[in-house]
Amino acid sequence: MAEPLRPIRSADGSNILEPSKSEMTMLKTHERDGFTLVDMVVTMGLLTILAAAAVPELIDVAQQMKLGQAQRQVLVEMNSARLVAVTANRPMRIRFNCPATGQYRVVELIGTPSSPTTDDGAGDRCSDTKWKYPANDNEPVTRPNHDGPVRWLPSSVTFTASPTLEFWPDGSVHRQLAGENPWSVLDTTTGATIKVQKSGVEKMISVNGLGKIQLVQ
Numbered sequence: 001m002a003e004p005l006r007p008i009r010s011a012d013g014s015n016i017l018e019p020s021k022s023e024m025t026m027l028k029t030h031e032r033d034g035f036t037l038v039d040m041v042v043t044m045g046l047l048t049i050l051a052a053a054a055v056p057e058l059i060d061v062a063q064q065m066k067l068g069q070a071q072r073q074v075l076v077e078m079n080s081a082r083l084v085a086v087t088a089n090r091p092m093r094i095r096f097n098c099p100a101t102g103q104y105r106v107v108e109l110i111g112t113p114s115s116p117t118t119d120d121g122a123g124d125r126c127s128d129t130k131w132k133y134p135a136n137d138n139e140p141v142t143r144p145n146h147d148g149p150v151r152w153l154p155s156s157v158t159f160t161a162s163p164t165l166e167f168w169p170d171g172s173v174h175r176q177l178a179g180e181n182p183w184s185v186l187d188t189t190t191g192a193t194i195k196v197q198k199s200g201v202e203k204m205i206s207v208n209g210l211g212k213i214q215l216v217q
Helices: 021-031 037-088
Strands: 092-096 103-108 158-161 165-167 173-175 192-198 201-207 213-216
Touching: 037 092, 037 103, 037 165, 037 192, 037 201, 037 213
Parallel strands: none
Antiparallel strands: 092 103, 092 165, 158 192, 165 173, 192 201, 201 213
């Protein structure tokens, strides 16, 4: 009868075919790898809390972006009014909350700065039904010829300061203070400010008598 194999021993006398204590520990550890249901529930709870905390910040960023968009759009339209006044050699106005709240439009002065017509100050002067864009013709005797389109502020954005401004062919900017004609040129230092706001936050566009228009942060 054959004799059983003798265990093979290492130099320190231990059986090399039997796992050591450290190897046993590693085996037991691997047996416990993975996540339990409790681990997953706790993790999901923490992620939900973090997401809920981040929502107000994301909403605030979105509101700031929309307000900044409105501010830049108004700036572009004001620069457009000044450019048309200079290139077309015609006084132009930009009117806010016209023809309705949250809307604005660049319109040509039908009369002259010293003698505007009744239509120039009419409440429906911004109406794109009565005053088409683009104009039906470019005949100087049938003004206006340079009215722009009606623009809209983004949703929930409103004007909080919006004086009508008049741009002259020499690049200067004017505003009516007390019923005077022609309108008074804006101060070169203080000028005028157009304000837009959303959820209590305001952004501004400033303009002075020399025609310098800029964003105010």
